Amino acid sequence: MLKYNFSAGPCVLPQEVFKKAADAVLDFNDLSILEISHRSKDFVQVMEQAQSLAFEHLGLQDKGYKALFLGGGASMQFLMCAYNLLENKAAYLNTGTWSAKAIKEAKMFGEVIEVASSKDSNYNHIPKSYSVPSDVDYFHFQTNNTIFGTQLQETPSVEVPIVCDMSSDIFSRQRDFDKYDLIYAGAQKNMGPAGATLVVVKEEILGKVSRSIPSMLDYKVHISKDSMFNTPPVFPIYVSMLTMQWLKDNGGISWIEELNNKKAGLIYNEIDRNPLFEGFVTDKADRSKMNATFVLKDEAHKDAFDQLWKDAGINGLNGHRSVGGYRASMYNALSVEAVETLVSVMQELERKG
Amino acid sequence: MLKYNFSAGPCVLPQEVFKKAADAVLDFNDLSILEISHRSKDFVQVMEQAQSLAFEHLGLQDKGYKALFLGGGASMQFLMCAYNLLENKAAYLNTGTWSAKAIKEAKMFGEVIEVASSKDSNYNHIPKSYSVPSDVDYFHFQTNNTIFGTQLQETPSVEVPIVCDMSSDIFSRQRDFDKYDLIYAGAQKNMGPAGATLVVVKEEILGKVSRSIPSMLDYKVHISKDSMFNTPPVFPIYVSMLTMQWLKDNGGISWIEELNNKKAGLIYNEIDRNPLFEGFVTDKADRSKMNATFVLKDEAHKDAFDQLWKDAGINGLNGHRSVGGYRASMYNALSVEAVETLVSVMQELERKG
Structure with missing residues (x-):
């Protein structure tokens, strides 16, 4: 076996998670986890446990947030956050390739103000001096940039809702998570295997845009069905739950x-x-x-x-x-x-x- | 163990697929399949093999089609097919709950002509006598309706492109697959576990709508990156490949x-x-x-x-x-x-x- 997996993602997960995941593929309460219904009691429990662990790690229980585990990857969230929240204009911080992609998608839905960018220096630092207009619908940024190896250390102080892509450092460090209104993260770094995406959203920021939103892109639709509007990615969510449980069990x-x-x-x-x-x-x-x-x-x-x-x-x-x-x-x-x-x-x- | 799994989906898969999938979670060329990069040689090979098997089973090699394995489920395809193909109006056959959902999403993008519906009799049959206007952008239907237990036996003869949801009977029987211009199917019936969706699309029908399409919803974007525009659902695709291989190996x-x-x-x-x-x-x-x-x-x-x-x-x-x-x-x-x-x-x- 290769002993040390430094992959940028999908990436190393705990060995005990691999063992439990393999066991569940063979036998998960008398069936394979790959053949159970997402409506079964067993899977509903997995989903609830995953949501509860996400809240617990982020300290966001009972603070008006909902947790969703969706398919599609963080790239789908570039689009979904704008579809659901961008009525007039939004502010984006451009710190890397993924910021640029998020900005590209958002521009289809409204005006995008790039408050700062480190693109001209190949994203070798995080821009510091910028201001976020108080009349934007939200401010979007990435906390960590895998490609360039930069990371935002402090949560910016702004007066507008914060929408944040934490794909590559969620559950790795403490942050003032309650300063964020929407946090999303593709599973395949610290949360689990590829194929699931966590969205934690403060409900009060939703329902304010005038456009109609296709069901699968509408956070409110997913919330109304408790993240089971359609068949969710059962196994990636199960392994994410195991990984969050491993984190909890260890401290x-x-x-x-x-x-x-x-x-x-x-x-x-x-x-x-x-x-x-x-x-x-x-x-x-x-x-x-x-x-x-x-x-x-x-x-x-x-x-x-x-x-x-x-x-x-x-x-x-x-x-x-x-x-x-x-x-x-x-x-x-x-x-x-x-x-x-x-x-x-x-x-x-x-x-x- | 429960011996006979009659679940409507996610559903039973071959036992040997479960065994191989569990093995790969523990060791897939010296790493767990859950921790390998989607850009690794090993996974690129899985993706190519999955695409090749899908073509082989459908008999659509070298006929101008592309095969994609996306996240998000067939419900996302209700939206994507309309986003990519519906310029003015489209015809839909309403044979069940999933048809109705597909129609609902399509209506956001253009006029929808419901050519026939069995809704008034709780979808207990497939409507037979209907005609599809020759000026629609495409004709959409489901081949099989899991909830009501009905199935279309013959491919309708129409002069417009056919867009078809085969989620619940793909790879279960022969059809004139080359009469279809876009076939999609959530994996979790005959193809694999929940979390992946197959899209087989004739390239020539794309690029004809005037609206701009968000990257993640654009078939052409996914095709241009060979189904790796973003991190694909690695494990669900791997298990789908194993399941299609099992089908091939058995005849x-x-x-x-x-x-x-x-x-x-x-x-x-x-x-x-x-x-x-x-x-x-x-x-x-x-x-x-x-x-x-x-x-x-x-x-x-x-x-x-x-x-x-x-x-x-x-x-x-x-x-x-x-x-x-x-x-x-x-x-x-x-x-x-x-x-x-x-x-x-x-x-x-x-x-x-």
């Missing part, structure tokens, strides 16, 4: 945040110390604790480095083509040992180089 | 059609013979080979019958609330033995009654 977000800080500390310390490497992100405060992007200062070391990490059982370390170099994705289920192994490989390269 | 659609005819023959023969039961569908020619709907003539036998089939290891036999009574869903992976068991339970009730 929740405060536990994982400490581990994630430790992993990020290890890798960034080595990137800064090791004379062969340099980080991609210019402002260290913007460095992502989920995805560390870095390059070799001298490409001549590439073959040797690639051989070393592959020999060490590391997988998925190549950077995205927009950045090049390397990307160490360190989602919740990636062990400290994995990062320590990567660091020792980087040190070995230095010794040999 | 393909001609093999399964014979078995499905046999199963349908067994149950309908008993419904007609047994004085305690009667079928729901009025025109026997419209009876579905996937879902046999029937009721007890005398509700007094209900408790005894329910006890008998549950004791026999049968699951999922209750009818949909719109019809009541019973529904025996006999998808591809349901064994002849399962139907024989149900028939003997019906005969036992007759003896005891």
Whole structure:
């Protein structure tokens, strides 16, 4: 087996989740989980448990939010949030490829004000000085940018509803989640396997646009059917539930945040110390604790480095083509040992180089 | 274990598919299939294999079609087909709950001509005498209606493009698939588990509407990225591929059609013979080979019958609330033995009654 999966997503999940998921494929209360009805008592319980765990991790119980587990991916949310919320204009922060895609979709539904963008510097930092007009329908941003390895550390202070794509760092750290009005996240980083998307939305922000909304794109329709308007992606939701349960059983977000800080500390310390490497992100405060992007200062070391990490059982370390170099994705289920192994490989390269 | 799963969907799949799927969750070329990148060589191969098997089963290779595996369910296709194809007006045949839902979504995009409907008789037959105007953008219908147990036996002869929801009988029987311009099907009957949707579309019918289409709803966008515009539902697609492979390995659609005819023959023969039961569908020619709907003539036998089939290891036999009574869903992976068991339970009730 490959021991250390640094894939940017879909990505590593806890081994015990894989075991439970495999068991359920063979036998889940006398049937395979792949053949049970989504209307069965057993699956309704899975859905309720998944919703309850999401609320618990985010601290959003009894605060007027609803949780949905939909198919379609976060890319569908680029469209859905605008369809449901954009009446006149919306503000977007452009911090990467996914922001740009979200902006593109939103423009079909109203005016989009790009409050700031780091595009001209290939998204190597998060723009800081910008203001969000008080008359927009909402302000949209991503908390973490997998491709470029940047992460928003603080929740911006604005007076309009906040709509946020947390696909790549949800459940990895504490945030003031109750400052957000709509949070969405594709499952395939810290929540579960590909095929499910979490939407947590404050009900009071819905129902304010004048356009009619197709049923499958209408948050209110999904809420009215408790996330069962149509057949939901049963197995991806089940595995997401298992993964959220694993997080809870081990100590929740405060536990994982400490581990994630430790992993990020290890890798960034080595990137800064090791004379062969340099980080991609210019402002260290913007460095992502989920995805560390870095390059070799001298490409001549590439073959040797690639051989070393592959020999060490590391997988998925190549950077995205927009950045090049390397990307160490360190989602919740990636062990400290994995990062320590990567660091020792980087040190070995230095010794040999 | 429950031995005979008659669920209407998600539903029984082949046991060997469950075994292979469980194995892949634990180890798929040295990683779990739940943690592999959708851009990995291994998954690209799964996607290509799934597309190739779909074409092979439908006999649509090299005929100008593209195959997509999307998230979101067939309900999303109610919306997408209209978004992509409905410029002025479209014709719809109303044969059940799902037809009505498809019509509702289509009306947001243009004029909908309901060419015929069996709604007034609670959809207990398929309307026969209707004509489809030659100036509509397309003609839409469902081949099989799970809730009511009706099935279209012949492909209607029309001069406009045919858009068809085959969710509940795809890969169960031969049809003139090349008469169809767009076929879609939620996976969770004969194709795989919930969470993936197959769309097979003739490319030449696309790109003719004047509206702009959001990326995630645009067939052309998905085609341009070979069904990888966004992260696809990796595991549901993998299990769909396994299920289509199982069908091929055993003899393909001609093999399964014979078995499905046999199963349908067994149950309908008993419904007609047994004085305690009667079928729901009025025109026997419209009876579905996937879902046999029937009721007890005398509700007094209900408790005894329910006890008998549950004791026999049968699951999922209750009818949909719109019809009541019973529904025996006999998808591809349901064994002849399962139907024989149900028939003997019906005969036992007759003896005891």
